[in-house]
Amino acid sequence: MRRAGEQIGENGWHDSTKPSDSPGRAGAVMSVSLRELVEETEFKLRVLHAADDSALERAVVWAHSSDLVDPTPWLEAGQLLLTDGMQFAVPEAPEMAEAPGPGAAVDAPAAGSRSPVSRSPVSATATVRFQSLASEGVFDAYVARLRAADVAALGFATEVIHAEVPADLVSACRRHGLTLVEVTERTPFIGIIRYLADQRALEQRARLEWSLQAQRKLARAALRPGGLGAILVELERQLESWVALYDSTGLRVDAPTRIRVPESEAPEVERMVQSLLARGGRSGARLHGDGGDVTLQTVGQHGQLRGVLAVGGRAPLDLAGNDLVASAIGHASIALEQNRELDAARGHLRVGLLELLLAGEMEVARRTAETVWGELPAAPVRVVQARGGEPGQALLDRLERLAGSGSEPLFFAAREQELIAIVPAGGGATLVEALADAGFSAGASAPGDWAELPRLLAEARKAAERSTPSRPSVWFEDLATTGMLGALEAADxxxxxxxxxxxxxxxxxxxxxxxxxxxxxxxxxxxxxxxxxxxxxxxxxxxxxxxxxxxxxxxxxxxxxxxxxxxxxxxxxxxx
The missing domain is CATH 1.10.10.2840 (PucR C-terminal helix-turn-helix domain)
Incomplete structure (x- = not known):
C-alpha cells in the first residue's frame, strides 16, 4: 500500500471515480451513469461506439459543451463533452451567405465527405457555406487529446452543423478507445446539463439526510455502556468499512467490530500509526493501494494524543464520510478522557494496594485486587523495579493491557516517579520487553514469598541500579554469582x-x-x-x-x- 496525500486537510479529499455501494464512501459527487443518460428518452441519444464493455457504466461527473479544437484545459476526468462539430468545418467566407427563400432545400454534406462546398442545416433562414470538413489528422489529434484528458464520452450533435457524425471522427474514436454518442433531433445541450445538475442536487440532499441520520446514531452509541466500543461499531455499520482504533502506544484497542483489518494492509497501517503518534500533534494521513483506501486521524490534543483512528474501504471517504469520522473522533476523545479519569483512579488504587502489600496486609490487598483486576501472581514472585524516569501514560496503558490479557499474571504500581511490578518467579519477559520498548531498564529481585516483599523490593532496586542501556535487565541472582564484586554489589x-x-x-x-x-x-x-x-x-x-x-x-x-x-x-x- 502506498501513501497518497499524507497530510489531511480540514475539507478532506476529492476523487472523481464512481462511488462504491457503501453509503459513507464516495469518489464522484454524483452517480449518473452514461447508460442511464442514454436510456433517458428525452435526450434522443444514440451510442455509436463504446470504448469497452464497462464504458456505459461509467459515472458522468458533469457535461461540458465546447466547439474548441482543444477544450481539454477546461475539462475534468469523467465529464461528457458535447459539441456540434463547428470546429471541424472550414468556412468559405467570414460573412453569412444569402438566406434561401421560403421552402428552399438545404444541402447537407455526407458524413466524411470532402466536397468543395457544403451547406449547414443550422437554420431555415440563414446558412453558412463550408469548403470542406477537417482532415483525418485533425480528427485523430482531437480524439487523442480527449482520451488523454480521460473524458467519459464525446456527445456529437447532428442536424445542426453536420447531417451525420463524420466518418473520420467515428474511426478516430474507435482507434483511441473513446466512447462516442450521437445527440440527435437537435436535443438542447442545456437540457442534458440541467438533468445532471438536478441529479447532483438530489444526491447531495440524500447525502445530507444520510449524514444527519448517521450523526444522530453515532451520538446515541456514545451514550451506551462501553461507549468507545459502541462508537466504533456504529461507525463501521454506517460506513460499511473496517474501523480500527489504536492507543497512544500504537497497539490496537479491542472492540466488537465485525470487519477485520486486511492482513495485507495491517503492517503499513501500523507503521503509519506509529509515525503519526511520533509527531505528537494533531494530524492525519491517507494510504492508497490495490486493497483500497485508508484514512487515519489522530485522537486527542497536541502533546496529549490518545491514539489514532483508522478507517479503510474500497474508495476514499467523501465529504459526508469525513464529517462522520470527525464526529466519531470527537465522541471517542470524550470517551477516552473518561477512561483516563478512571485509569487515574485505578492508578491511585494500585499504589494503595502496594502499600498494603508492603505492610503485610495480604488478605485485604488480595481481595481488593481480585475484585478489580483478578488474582495476584502466585508465590514465589519477583519484584521488578523500572529505571529511566517517570513512566508515561503510554507505558502505563500497555502494562494495563498486559495485566488484563491473562497471558501472564502481573501487578504493577507507579508511585513517586518509580514503577514497581510483581510477576511470577518464572515470568517477567513480556514486562521487561514493554519497559525496554519505552526506553526503561529494569532490575528484578530473587524469587521470594509475598511476606518477603520489602526485602524483594530492596533487591530489585539494587539490581536496577546496575542496569544500563546496553544491559536493560539485571536479575539480582546475577549480581551474587559474578565473583567477589557481585557479592559486594549484592551487599550494597x-x-x-x-x-x-x-x-x-x-x-x-x-x-x-x-x-x-x-x-x-x-x-x-x-x-x-x-x-x-x-x-x-x-x-x-x-x-x-x-x-x-x-x-x-x-x-x-x-x-x-x-x-x-x-x-x-x-x-x-x-x-x-
Missing part, C-alpha cells in the same frame, strides 16, 4: 566504594582526570611506561598523577592491598 558495596573514592569525586575536573588515570593505570597492571604511552603522556606525568591521587585518597598505592581497594571501588561505581 557501592556505598562503601563511593566513600572510598569521595575525595576524588568531589575534586571536580582534576579529580575526574585522576580517576581516569588510576583506571588506566590499574587496568594496565600498574606498568608505568606502557600506560603512559597509551595515555599519551610522559611516565613522570603519570607518576605525578598517581601520587596526587594517593595523597587525596589517603591510600598507599605502592602496595597490592591499596591498589586492589581502589580498583574494586572504581569497578563497583563503574568508574573504571
Amino acid at each position: 558495596g557501592r556505598v562503601t566504594a563511593r566513600r572510598v573514592l569521595q575525595p576524588l569525586l568531589e575534586h571536580g575536573e582534576q579529580g575526574r582526570l585522576l580517576l581516569d588515570t588510576l583506571a588506566a593505570w590499574t587496568e594496565g597492571n600498574c606498568a608505568w611506561d606502557p600506560v603512559a604511552k597509551s595515555l599519551g603522556i610522559h611516565r613522570h606525568t603519570l607518576r605525578s598523577r598517581v601520587t596526587a591521587a594517593e595523597q587525596l585518597l589517603g591510600i598507599d598505592l605502592q602496595t597490592f592491598a591499596g591498589r586492589a581497594e581502589v580498583w574494586s571501588a572504581m569497578r563497583l561505581l563503574d568508574e573504571a
Whole structure:
C-alpha cells in the first residue's frame, strides 16, 4: 500500500471515480451513469461506439459543451463533452451567405465527405457555406487529446452543423478507445446539463439526510455502556468499512467490530500509526493501494494524543464520510478522557494496594485486587523495579493491557516517579520487553514469598541500579554469582566504594582526570611506561598523577592491598 496525500486537510479529499455501494464512501459527487443518460428518452441519444464493455457504466461527473479544437484545459476526468462539430468545418467566407427563400432545400454534406462546398442545416433562414470538413489528422489529434484528458464520452450533435457524425471522427474514436454518442433531433445541450445538475442536487440532499441520520446514531452509541466500543461499531455499520482504533502506544484497542483489518494492509497501517503518534500533534494521513483506501486521524490534543483512528474501504471517504469520522473522533476523545479519569483512579488504587502489600496486609490487598483486576501472581514472585524516569501514560496503558490479557499474571504500581511490578518467579519477559520498548531498564529481585516483599523490593532496586542501556535487565541472582564484586554489589558495596573514592569525586575536573588515570593505570597492571604511552603522556606525568591521587585518597598505592581497594571501588561505581 502506498501513501497518497499524507497530510489531511480540514475539507478532506476529492476523487472523481464512481462511488462504491457503501453509503459513507464516495469518489464522484454524483452517480449518473452514461447508460442511464442514454436510456433517458428525452435526450434522443444514440451510442455509436463504446470504448469497452464497462464504458456505459461509467459515472458522468458533469457535461461540458465546447466547439474548441482543444477544450481539454477546461475539462475534468469523467465529464461528457458535447459539441456540434463547428470546429471541424472550414468556412468559405467570414460573412453569412444569402438566406434561401421560403421552402428552399438545404444541402447537407455526407458524413466524411470532402466536397468543395457544403451547406449547414443550422437554420431555415440563414446558412453558412463550408469548403470542406477537417482532415483525418485533425480528427485523430482531437480524439487523442480527449482520451488523454480521460473524458467519459464525446456527445456529437447532428442536424445542426453536420447531417451525420463524420466518418473520420467515428474511426478516430474507435482507434483511441473513446466512447462516442450521437445527440440527435437537435436535443438542447442545456437540457442534458440541467438533468445532471438536478441529479447532483438530489444526491447531495440524500447525502445530507444520510449524514444527519448517521450523526444522530453515532451520538446515541456514545451514550451506551462501553461507549468507545459502541462508537466504533456504529461507525463501521454506517460506513460499511473496517474501523480500527489504536492507543497512544500504537497497539490496537479491542472492540466488537465485525470487519477485520486486511492482513495485507495491517503492517503499513501500523507503521503509519506509529509515525503519526511520533509527531505528537494533531494530524492525519491517507494510504492508497490495490486493497483500497485508508484514512487515519489522530485522537486527542497536541502533546496529549490518545491514539489514532483508522478507517479503510474500497474508495476514499467523501465529504459526508469525513464529517462522520470527525464526529466519531470527537465522541471517542470524550470517551477516552473518561477512561483516563478512571485509569487515574485505578492508578491511585494500585499504589494503595502496594502499600498494603508492603505492610503485610495480604488478605485485604488480595481481595481488593481480585475484585478489580483478578488474582495476584502466585508465590514465589519477583519484584521488578523500572529505571529511566517517570513512566508515561503510554507505558502505563500497555502494562494495563498486559495485566488484563491473562497471558501472564502481573501487578504493577507507579508511585513517586518509580514503577514497581510483581510477576511470577518464572515470568517477567513480556514486562521487561514493554519497559525496554519505552526506553526503561529494569532490575528484578530473587524469587521470594509475598511476606518477603520489602526485602524483594530492596533487591530489585539494587539490581536496577546496575542496569544500563546496553544491559536493560539485571536479575539480582546475577549480581551474587559474578565473583567477589557481585557479592559486594549484592551487599550494597557501592556505598562503601563511593566513600572510598569521595575525595576524588568531589575534586571536580582534576579529580575526574585522576580517576581516569588510576583506571588506566590499574587496568594496565600498574606498568608505568606502557600506560603512559597509551595515555599519551610522559611516565613522570603519570607518576605525578598517581601520587596526587594517593595523597587525596589517603591510600598507599605502592602496595597490592591499596591498589586492589581502589580498583574494586572504581569497578563497583563503574568508574573504571
